[in-house]
Amino acid sequence: MKQVKFDFERIGTIDxxxxxxxxxxxxxxxxxxNLDALWDSLTGDVALPVSIQFVNLSMAQLETFExxxxxxxxxxEELGADFTFEYYLKPMY
Known part of the structure; x- marks a missing residue:
């Protein structure tokens, strides 16, 4: 299964x-x-199986990228076991 990790310490904006x-x-x-294109791509263009993680999300980013x-x-939910998604907040020290 392909694993893709998005590190939100390196992502500032939606663009x-x-x-x-x-x-x-x-x-x-x-x-x-945009969201419509994102849905179409996730459910039709992305090669499956894939596991996607969003890591190091700040609380502000959690709201921005809600x-x-x-x-x-x-x-x-729609694609089942061939498409997994998890997200993790940035640790607070």
């Missing part, structure tokens, strides 16, 4: 996220960089 997403998941260059996180969770 940054989509640039990295296209590269890491091998999405087509014409990817629309819709994207929800969409990844929905894709995991």
């Amino acid at each position: 940054d996220f989509y640039v990295i997403l296209v590269r890491e998941l091998g999405l087509p260059e014409h990817f629309g960089r 819709k994207q996180i929800s969409l990844f969770e929905e894709a995991a």
